[in-house]
Amino acid sequence: MAVARHPAGPAEPADDGGRRSRRRSDRTGSPARSARPASRPRAGGRLHGLDVARSLAIIGMVAVNVGPRGAEGLLGTLHDLPLGRASLLFMLLAGIGMSLMTRTVRRPRRAPLPWATILWRAALLLVGGLALQLAAHEASVILPVYGILFLASLPLLRAPAWLLGTLAAALLALGPVLWLALRSGTDAFAVAEPTLLDPPDEILRGILVTGSYPLVVWAAPFVAGLLLGRLDLRSPTLQRQLVLWGAVTAVAAYSLSRLLVLLLGEPDRSVGLHRLISATAHSQMPLWLISSTGAALFVLGLCLMGESLAARRLSALAAAGRLSLTLYVGHLVALALVVRPGPDSLAGGILTTVVICLASVVFAWLWTRRFSAGPLERLLRLPRRGARRAAS
DSSP: OOOOOOEOOOOOOOOOOOOOOOOOTTTTTOTTTTTTOOOOOTTTTOOHHHHHHHHHHHHHHHHHHHHHOOEEEEEEEHHHHTTTHHHHHHHHHHHHHHHHHTTGSSSSOOOOOOOHHHHHHHHHHHHHHHHTSTTTOOEEEEEHHHHHHHHHHHGGGHHHHHHHHHHHHHHHHHHHHHHHHHTTTSSSSOOOOOTTTHHHHHHHIIIIISSSSOOOHHHHHHHHHHHHHTOTTTOOHHHHHHHHHHHHHHHHHHHHHHHHHHHHHOOOOOOOOGGGGGTTTOOHHHHHHHHHHHHHHHHHHHHTTHHHHHHTTTTHHHHHHHHHHHHHHHHHHHHIIIIIIOOHHHHHHHHHHHHHHHHHHHHHHHHHHHHHSSSHHHSOOHHHHHHHHHOO
């Protein structure tokens, strides 16, 4: 087991239907009348707002993983703000991406489940994530949890929306309680991250319970993302609701936690029912989970509302979102090879974060000008031979 000090992580990049549709022409060679103005997002095209949301989550994740955490003052508070929020936003986006990637299986003429593609991606993320945890980056790798959730999502891809909503609510309520029962009496913030060299039972325990992203808790935002991916994310009404109710939920849950702490006292680190009032990042408790999910919905709604701006003015940020897996792995490699054991000061942490983020965005922008998918994103595509067998 590897011990990590900076839990944060990304989601697997999603297929948002990003293939550009060719504009049909009439007999005179002029564009069809149904073509939309360039300033408006085309229906069925790639949602650049989702890409920007991924890039913002990457930036927050880099800040968390670089550290240091717990610094005093306004800058220290802002530097710690993404903790427990950036990775949860990525988890929500992973569920949305899975839903969008498999939307054809729910149409009247159902396409077959892309089980071979999902198995391939799950295996790569699971094995690659466990191997990546061995590097000396001192961060918690979320990829193994993604791999298991991708597998678990297979029977849910055609489930009715009401079932997904019910399951997400049940996981939100019962997941933290189950985590409490399984971790009772232990240090709530003592995590043991599974690696590729661990026995299978330790790997499974680390993914399900003892890691920074216990699946019994983190499945809730993923399933919520599966449900959100079925909605019309281009709807202004839905976008306003995400912003409004996301903000209300985030503030209300956190405020309730602070009020309960004032009345009952700050819970200690020992896992028990007294910790249910905590909204501390990565506490795995309901109020933290609700508050962070609300914050993720708020950011998502804002990014979707700015779809036209994202397409026209934020292409570099959107490019970073399209290369989320590559940038995630790349920043961990940079931490292991260049940054550690530092940084030791807040100024050093901020400077390192800015350098990594700028380098990531510039790389992504340059890469996407030449290629349609990132280096590691290409690996997620099922090899052609396997794709033919799956289709036959």
